[in-house]
Each structure stands twice: as structure tokens, then as C-alpha cells.
Amino acid sequence: MSLANPTALFWLALGIPVVIFYILKIRLRRMPVSTVIFWRQIFDEKKPRSLWQRLRHLVSLLVQLAFLALLVAALTEPFFASEARSARRVILIVDNSASMNATDVESTRLAKAKEDAHRIIQGLRARDEMAIIAAGTQPRVVCGLTVHPKSLRVALDGIGPTDGPTQLAAALALARRLAAETGDADKESRILVVTDACTDDAAKLSTEDRVQFVTVGARAGNLAITRFQVRRSTVDPIGYETLVEITNLSDEPTGEFRLSITLNGQSIEVIPLALAHNQTWSKVIENTTRDGGVLTAELVVKVDKEDRPYPDALATDNKAIAVLPKRNDVPVHMHSPVGNLFLQKVLEANPLTQLTTSKAMPATFQTGGVKVFHREAPATLPPGSVLVVDPANDCNLWKVGDKLQNPIVTQQDKDSPLMAHVRLDNVLMPEARKVTFTPAAGKPQILAAASTGDPLFAVIDRPEGKVVVLSVNLDLGDLPFRTAFPILAMNVLGQFTSSHGEMRESLVAGSTADVTLPAGDFLVRSPDGTTRKLPGGGKATIGPFDQCGVWTVAAEGTGTAVEEFAVNVMNKAESDLRPPEGVVAVAVETGFGGSFLGRPFWWYLIGLAGILAVAEWYLYQRRWIS
Amino acid sequence: MALFDSDFLKKLEYLSLISRRVFRGSLMAQRRTMQLGSGIEFADHREYTPGDDFRYLDWNLYARHDELLLKRFQEEEDLHVYFLLDCSRSMAFGDPAKFDFARQVTAALAYIALADLDRISVTAFADDIIADFPLTRGKGRILSLLKFLESLPPIGQDTNLARVATGFIHRDQRRGLAIVVSDLYDPSGFDRGLDLLRHRRYETRVVQVHDKYEREPPDMLGDVEMWDVESGLARKVTVTEKNLRQYRQLFDEFQDSVEGYCNRHSLGCTQTSTELSFDQLILRMMRQTGVVR
Numbered sequence: 001m002s003l004a005n006p007t008a009l010f011w012l013a014l015g016i017p018v019v020i021f022y023i024l025k026i027r028l029r030r031m032p033v034s035t036v037i038f039w040r041q042i043f044d045e046k047k048p049r050s051l052w053q054r055l056r057h058l059v060s061l062l063v064q065l066a067f068l069a070l071l072v073a074a075l076t077e078p079f080f081a082s083e084a085r086s087a088r089r090v091i092l093i094v095d096n097s098a099s100m101n102a103t104d105v106e107s108t109r110l111a112k113a114k115e116d117a118h119r120i121i122q123g124l125r126a127r128d129e130m131a132i133i134a135a136g137t138q139p140r141v142v143c144g145l146t147v148h149p150k151s152l153r154v155a156l157d158g159i160g161p162t163d164g165p166t167q168l169a170a171a172l173a174l175a176r177r178l179a180a181e182t183g184d185a186d187k188e189s190r191i192l193v194v195t196d197a198c199t200d201d202a203a204k205l206s207t208e209d210r211v212q213f214v215t216v217g218a219r220a221g222n223l224a225i226t227r228f229q230v231r232r233s234t235v236d237p238i239g240y241e242t243l244v245e246i247t248n249l250s251d252e253p254t255g256e257f258r259l260s261i262t263l264n265g266q267s268i269e270v271i272p273l274a275l276a277h278n279q280t281w282s283k284v285i286e287n288t289t290r291d292g293g294v295l296t297a298e299l300v301v302k303v304d305k306e307d308r309p310y311p312d313a314l315a316t317d318n319k320a321i322a323v324l325p326k327r328n329d330v331p332v333h334m335h336s337p338v339g340n341l342f343l344q345k346v347l348e349a350n351p352l353t354q355l356t357t358s359k360a361m362p363a364t365f366q367t368g369g370v371k372v373f374h375r376e377a378p379a380t381l382p383p384g385s386v387l388v389v390d391p392a393n394d395c396n397l398w399k400v401g402d403k404l405q406n407p408i409v410t411q412q413d414k415d416s417p418l419m420a421h422v423r424l425d426n427v428l429m430p431e432a433r434k435v436t437f438t439p440a441a442g443k444p445q446i447l448a449a450a451s452t453g454d455p456l457f458a459v460i461d462r463p464e465g466k467v468v469v470l471s472v473n474l475d476l477g478d479l480p481f482r483t484a485f486p487i488l489a490m491n492v493l494g495q496f497t498s499s500h501g502e503m504r505e506s507l508v509a510g511s512t513a514d515v516t517l518p519a520g521d522f523l524v525r526s527p528d529g530t531t532r533k534l535p536g537g538g539k540a541t542i543g544p545f546d547q548c549g550v551w552t553v554a555a556e557g558t559g560t561a562v563e564e565f566a567v568n569v570m571n572k573a574e575s576d577l578r579p580p581e582g583v584v585a586v587a588v589e590t591g592f593g594g595s596f597l598g599r600p601f602w603w604y605l606i607g608l609a610g611i612l613a614v615a616e617w618y619l620y621q622r623r624w625i626s
Numbered sequence: 627m628a629l630f631d632s633d634f635l636k637k638l639e640y641l642s643l644i645s646r647r648v649f650r651g652s653l654m655a656q657r658r659t660m661q662l663g664s665g666i667e668f669a670d671h672r673e674y675t676p677g678d679d680f681r682y683l684d685w686n687l688y689a690r691h692d693e694l695l696l697k698r699f700q701e702e703e704d705l706h707v708y709f710l711l712d713c714s715r716s717m718a719f720g721d722p723a724k725f726d727f728a729r730q731v732t733a734a735l736a737y738i739a740l741a742d743l744d745r746i747s748v749t750a751f752a753d754d755i756i757a758d759f760p761l762t763r764g765k766g767r768i769l770s771l772l773k774f775l776e777s778l779p780p781i782g783q784d785t786n787l788a789r790v791a792t793g794f795i796h797r798d799q800r801r802g803l804a805i806v807v808s809d810l811y812d813p814s815g816f817d818r819g820l821d822l823l824r825h826r827r828y829e830t831r832v833v834q835v836h837d838k839y840e841r842e843p844p845d846m847l848g849d850v851e852m853w854d855v856e857s858g859l860a861r862k863v864t865v866t867e868k869n870l871r872q873y874r875q876l877f878d879e880f881q882d883s884v885e886g887y888c889n890r891h892s893l894g895c896t897q898t899s900t901e902l903s904f905d906q907l908i909l910r911m912m913r914q915t916g917v918v919r
Contacts, residue, residue, distance in 0.1 A: 028849050028851040028862055029848075031846055032853045033719075033843070033853065034720070034724075034809065034811060034837065034840055034855055035809075035811040036854045036857070037811060037880075039873065041876055042872045042873060042876070043863055043869075057849075
């Protein structure tokens with residue numbers, strides 16, 4: 001027999017005070033009595049037990065010392081060599097991905113998996129070690145290697161459901177690292193994976209060395225929204241397009257159901273559908289909104305004239321959301337000494353524009369908004385966003401030269417958002433003037449240039465605001481008649497107001513997102529209301545998002561939302577509740593572990609010490625109560 | 627605080643006054659013997675016989691009836707009161723000590739007797755007689771008595787009432803009232819000693835004193851070394867609740883046995899705890915006689 005913790009033997013020193021107290025105790029309290037006539041009558045009746053009366057204090061001392069010895073022996077954690085030889089190291093991986101929320105088994109697959117995991121813990125032998133890893137969304141060690149079953153059970157109970165993807169391969173790699181880090185090569189090492197195996201590589205992983213799969217759940221059909229994205233309309237400033245994709249991940253047809261799309265709870269689209277097995281349906285739906293809100297797509301069935309959630313094994317992927325930001329009005333002031341109907345109408349056509357015009361140069365300009373100068377521009381351009389069209393005079397950023405000889409657009413920066421959906425190849429720009437930028441303009445970005453290299457369309461990024469210059473005579477060229485012109489104007493306005501109303505794509509559960517935050521403290525609030533702090537003042541990465549719903553980044557003090565992220569399952573692998581063929585699974589082993597015989601040796605010592613404590617308690621009571 | 631202070635003496639005087647009013651002829655003092663003799667109170671006549679003292683001839687009657695008759699008078703004699711005071715170490719037990727209480731009671735009763743012109747003596751005893759205050763008479767002797775009582779220490783070994791009574795009754799003294807003031811914790815039994823007094827025709831009265839902690843021992847549970855203050859012997863015992871119950875029962879039985887003995891033999895008996903003051907006890911004894919309510 002060996003001792004795992006021999007230093008605990010020092011606790012035997014406690015025997016010294018026990019003996020001292022015993023010696024002190026046998027120096028009994030002296031109680032004077034006036035006569036022993038009566039006491040003699042009482043105690044002389046007990047004479048046959050006098051031997052016990054004399055010895056019982058000594059017996060009590062021996063019991064106390066034995067009690068201490070047993071406790072100390074238990075603290076030293078004695079074990080037999082055979083126990084050490086047969087000890088195992090088990091890494092338990094519990095899959096808590098989105099598919100484990102399926103309800104095709106009692107409660108959920110995750111609940112069943114935890115039930116199986118509890119049985120595995122119960123089956124551990126005295127010196128077996130176990131660690132637990134959660135494999136959903138992002139693999140993490142929830143309990144390091146320990147021989148303490150209660151810690152394992154507590155850690156296991158703490159594993160919650162996630163809507164993220166299965167990360168079995170990463171979890172297995174983590175498990176192997178964990179097993180290797182702790183050394184002791186003599187120990188048999190095993191990795192037990194409790195999962196529904198609904199991942200493409202499950203069959204391959206289940207056959208890996210020292211890996212055993214314990215599977216939960218059966219083959220179940222599921223209907224899921226596998227894509228749900230929104231984007232701004234290219235032609236309508238307040239319009240947006242929604243891409244919806246629905247997949248029937250089942251071996252059976254779905255029957256009739258509906259796709260219901262609502263914006264802030266108001267129904268905006270209902271599409272009746274019926275999909276064949278494994279069929280995917282998708283559609284782009286156009287709509288408009290200025291106020292924005294949460295766009296929700298949900299799969300429903302009509303029961304008794306009421307919409308009910310589509311009844312399948314996994315509810316999470318029957319719903320998807322997107323966040324539509326509010327579009328704010330933009331004040332635009334257009335100054336033109338001669339006026340230009342095309343430019344004015346293009347600006348007015350934007351529903352977000354609040355246009356004002358002037359023919360005489362204003363003395364001052366309103367802060368904020370967009371300033372548009374046609375022909376005449378002030379010598380020093382005002383701060384803020386400025387669009388200058390067909391400049392006729394010099395200003396602080398450029399000098400206007402002669403007319404260009406052959407102003408055909410031959411060079412374009414197609415990657416610039418200002419040139420999105422705009423094609424100006426070989427478009428003639430008559431009477432376009434040569435613009436020479438001053439050093440104050442820095443390095444302007446040339447978006448379109450003539451064959452001579454002279455800029456026709458450029459953007460200057462000043463600290464006090466962007467300046468876009470278009471050196472084209474709108475009255476003589478055919479640019480105003482081209483579809484590119486209103487798009488170009490909208491791109492410019494969109495660029496100037498880029499901080500308002502841009503859409504973020506809906507995110508897949510388990511992904512991360514980057515956000516640039518101003519200085520200050522922020523809170524990230526998950527859909528279930530839990531929050532965590534996020535320092536501002538730069539770029540930050542949030543995630544991985546393990547719950548579906550709207551995640552909010554808000555200022556800590558005011559609670560004002562800075563960013564909102566819509567997170568959906570949108571993962572065919574997770575929504576497909578049919579495990580692949582070829583997964584090798586084993587049954588849960590229980591063994592002696594949880595039984596009385598499977599306890600560690602120190603447990604029996606503690607039990608024996610408990611019996612001695614009861615015996616001493618009895619002896620003690622006998623001294624007081626006959 | 628002295629055992630017999632001025633307050634004590636005031637109480638003695640008060641008790642003496644009450645006793646004159648109510649005790650007369652009941653308990654002690656001024657008792658009239660049935661002997662006829664040289665008293666002053668006329669009893670009856672008898673015929674003259676030669677040799678009688680002429681001084682007692684009733685000459686008036688002779689003149690009228692010509693018959694020589696002799697006048698007879700009732701003779702008065704004083705009462706002898708013997709106090710037997712227990713001085714064993716068991717009497718030193720308690721708070722206040724039983725011994726102090728017993729001495730106060732003895733002093734009070736003795737004062738009443740002296741005030742009524744009776745003779746008193748005090749015999750201190752334990753396993754044997756250890757000191758004597760000789761027979762004396764008159765109130766003036768009270769201070770000597772108090773001094774004697776104060777000087778008594780509780781020193782005796784095991785109480786042996788039989789040996790004490792044997793020594794007492796073999797003294798050359800008149801019969802009288804014998805008041806035993808003791809806790810009666812005699813290992814060989816209190817009754818033999820009292821029997822001897824009774825058989826020698828002493829009018830015996832018992833004042834049995836006990837402490838409240840003797841009836842209800844405090845803090846005795848558990849392992850204790852029981853120390854007998856009388857014998858000085860110690861004994862290691864474990865006192866359980868059951869033992870305490872048995873003790874209480876035995877103590878009560880002992881008290882009952884003392885009372886039963888006295889009742890059987892028509893002895894006066896007063897059982898008291900030291901929680902009572904000595905003057906309250908004296909008044910209680912008066913009430914027991916039925917003259918005070």
C-alpha cells in the first residue's frame with residue numbers, strides 16, 4: 001500500500017493534545033459533600049461494573065486516538081498498487097452545440113447527454129482522473145483533470161446549451177493536449193465524446209485512436225432557415241433586400257407551412273411553402289423602411305386559423321432575425337449661381353434629403369449636413385462633407401485650369417464605394433476642366449480620370465470632412481441622362497452619411513464580429529440579458545456569439561446602443577439532425593465506480609472513524625445519563 | 627460579620643419577650659413539679675404527725691375545729707435544659723454553614739431558657755463529646771455562652787450520636803429537656819443515640835438542620851471526585867441524572883425517617899433548611915406548639 005499524501009501524517013501530532021486533555025480531564029472536579037451516606041448507597045449498588053467504571057476513561061482515550069489515527073490515515077489517501085496500475089485518465093467531451101438542443105429525445109439531446117455523462121462519472125474508479133470539455137461553439141475546459149466526482153458533477157451541470165456549431169475536432173485536439181500536458185504516461189488515457197454526431201467528420205473522428213463516441217438522439221428530420229441576410233437597395237435609399245433560404249433537412253416532404261416575415265412585429269410578408277425532402281428554397285424579397293427595426297423570419301403552420309411554430313425537432317433554426325438600422329434625414333444645401341435642374345432633381349429624388357438652395361454665396365454655412373457647390377465654390381471650402389460639381393474658380397484645395405482636349409473617361413477606381421454600380425467607361429465629359437490639386441488637398445483619391453490622366457472625379461479626405469469634386473459640365477455632357485448619374489449622386493450622399501444606417505449582415509452563431517468603439521466603457525448584452533464589459537477606444541472583437549438573437553453593444557452609463565448584431569443558426573450541418581453513416585458508438589460503462597465497493601480506501605477509513613465517533617458519543621452520554 | 631452581633635442580640639431579646647408571653651409552661655421554664663414542699667402556693671391539708679414542723683400547722687383551723695392539721699404547699703423547681711450541639715465537619719457545609727445556623731439557634735433557645743430562670747448547659751459533640759458549657763443559670767451568663775459557642779470549631783470526625791448519648795446520660799445530673807441540634811448524618815444511625823436519651827427519661831427534642839444544596843446538589847453531573855468533608859475521604863464517581871434522582875429520593879427518605887421516629891416516640895421535631903433565619907425558625911417552633919398563629 002502507498003500513500004498519496006504522506007505529509008498528512010504530521011496531523012498525528014494532534015494525538016499529543018488529545019493525551020494532554022485526557023490527563024487534564026482525569027483530574028476530576030472536586031465536589032465537597034457533607035456526607036457520603038446517600039451516595040454510598042447509590043454507588044455501592046454498581047459494584048459489579050466497577051472494572052468498567054475504572055477502564056472506561058482509558059477506553060474513551062483509546063477510541064479518541066483511534067479516531068484521530070483513522071482520520072489522518074484517510075488524509076494520507078492510501079491506495080493499493082493495483083489501484084494505481086488500473087487507474088485511468090478520461091477526458092469527457094460533451095457536445096453542447098445547436099443540434100444538441102433538438103427535442104427528439106426526452107427533454108433535449110443535451111440533457112440526455114449530461115445524464116449519460118453523469119453515469120460515466122459515477123462509473124469512475126477510486127483513482128481514475130477525469131476532465132470535462134464542452135464542444136459547442138468554442139471548445140473549452142469546464143473542469144480540469146480531477147479525481148473528485150463532485151467537482152466533475154458540478155462542472156457538468158454548469159454546461160449550458162449554445163446555438164453555435166459543433167467543434168468536435170477542435171475539442172478532441174484540446175483533449176489530447178490536456179492528456180499530454182499532465183504527464184504520467186503509465187495511465188491509460190481515453191477520450192469519451194458524448195454527442196449526437198451531427199457533424200460531417202463524426203464518422204472519421206469516432207474511429208480515431210483512444211476515442212469513443214457515446215451517441216444521443218436518433219435520426220430526425222428538421223426544417224430550417226439556412227440563410228437570412230438583408231442589404232440596402234442599390235436604387236432606393238430606404239429600400240432593402242432580404243435573402244431567405246429554407247432547407248428541408250429531412251427524408252420526408254414537409255407538407256404545407258408558411259414563411260412569415262415581420263418587421264417589429266408587423267407582418268410584411270407571408271409565403272406559403274411545401275418542400276420535398278432535402279429541397280432548398282430561396283428568394284430575395286424587396287421592401288422599404290425608414291425607421292428600421294428587427295426583421296424576423298419564422299416558419300409557421302396554420303392550426304385552427306392561428307399561426308403556430310413549425311413542429312420539428314429543433315426550434316432554434318425555425319426563426320431568423322436581421323437588424324435594420326434607422327435612416328436619418330440629411331440636410332443638403334445646394335449653391336449654384338446659375339442653377340442646374342439635373343443636379344437639383346437628383347438630390348431631391350433622394351427621400352432622405354432635405355434640400356435647400358441658394359444662388360448667392362451664403363456668408364455662413366450650417367454645420368453638419370452636405371454642401372453642394374455647382375460652378376462657384378468658396379475660396380476656402382467649409383468644413384464637413386462637400387460636393388463640388390463643375391468648379392469654375394480656384395479654391396484652397398485646387399486650381400481650375402483650361403478645358404481638357406479629350407475628356408473621355410478611361411480610368412476608374414471600381415473598388416471605391418463611390419463608384420459602386422457606376423460604369424463611366426468611354427463616357428465623354430465635354431468642357432471638363434483641368435483640376436490641379438494644391439498641397440492642402442494632400443493625396444486625393446482619383447475615382448475617374450481622362451485618357452490624359454487628368455482627374456475628372458476625385459475625393460479628398462480632409463480631417464474636417466470629405467470633399468468630392470466632379471469636373472464635368474452637366475449642361476453639355478450626357479452624364480445627367482445616364483443611369484450612372486443618380487447612382488453616383490446617391491453613392492456620394494451615401495458616402496457622406498456612411499455612419500448612419502449602414503446594415504450589418506446577420507451573423508452565424510459561433511462567429512465573431514469586429515466593432516470600432518469610441519473611448520469609454522461599454523457593455524455587451526446577450527439575447528438572454530447577461531452582460532459583460534467591453535473597453536472602448538478602438539477596435540474590439542466580440543464573440544463568439546453562442547446564442548441566437550440580437551446582441552447589443554451599449555454605453556455603460558447611458559445604455560445607448562452603439563451596435564446591434566443579429567445572430568442566427570444558419571448552419572446546415574447543425575440543422576441536419578441526421579448523423580452521418582459509419583459513426584462508431586459505445587454504450588455507457590458504469591462498473592463498480594458508484595457502488596459501495598467502488599469507493600476509495602480513505603472513504604472506508606472515514607466510515608470507520610464515524611463509527612468510532614458514534615461509540616465515543618455513546619460512552620460520553622453513558623457518563624451523563626444512565 | 628460576627629456570628630453573634632448586636633443585631634443578633636436584639637433579636638434574642640425580642641424572642642425572649644414573646645416566649646414569656648406564649649411559652650409559659652408549654653416548652654420550658656417555670657415548670658411546676660408535682661412535688662409538695664416548701665413553696666408559697668397552698669395545695670391542701672394533712673393530719674399532723676409527731677415530728678412535723680409546727681410552723682406549718684394551721685392554727686386557725688385548730689381554733690375553730692380543735693383539730694391539728696398541717697398545711698401543704700406546692701414546691702416549685704427550675705428546669706434543666708441540655709443542648710447537644712453537633713460540631714462534626716459535616717455541619718460546616720453549606721452557605722451559610724449549617725454550624726453557624728445551629729449555634730445561633732442554640733444561643734437563641736438558651737437565652738430564652740435563661741430568661742425564664744431555667745438552667746442550661748451545652749454539650750458540643752461529633753464522634754464523641756468534645757466540649758461542655760456547664761450547667762448555668764441567669765441571663766447574665768448569656769455572654770459567656772455566646773463566647774463558648776463562638777469558640778467552637780467544626781472539627782469532629784464521623785458523627786456518633788450513640789457514643790455521645792452514652793457519655794451524656796452517665797453524667798451525674800438531673801433529668802430535663804435535651805435538645806439535639808444536628809444534621810443527624812450518623813453513619814451508624816441517629817436512632818440509637820436518641821433511644822438512649824429517651825430511655826433515660828430525658829425529654830428529647832430534635833432540631834435537624836440541612837442545607838439547600840444537600841437536598842438539590844448543584845453541578846454534580848459527570849465525572850467528579852466526591853469529597854466527604856466529614857471523613858476527608860475522596861471518591862471518583864460518575865454522577866448521572868439517574869444517580870441524582872436516586873440521591874434526592876434517599877435524602878427525602880432520610881428526612882421522613884427522622885420525622886417518623888420523632889412522631890412514633892412523641893419527640894419534638896423541627897426540620898429546617900439554613901435558608902430560614904434562626905429567629906424565623908424559633909417563631910415557627912412557637913407556632914408548632916399552637917400558641918402563636
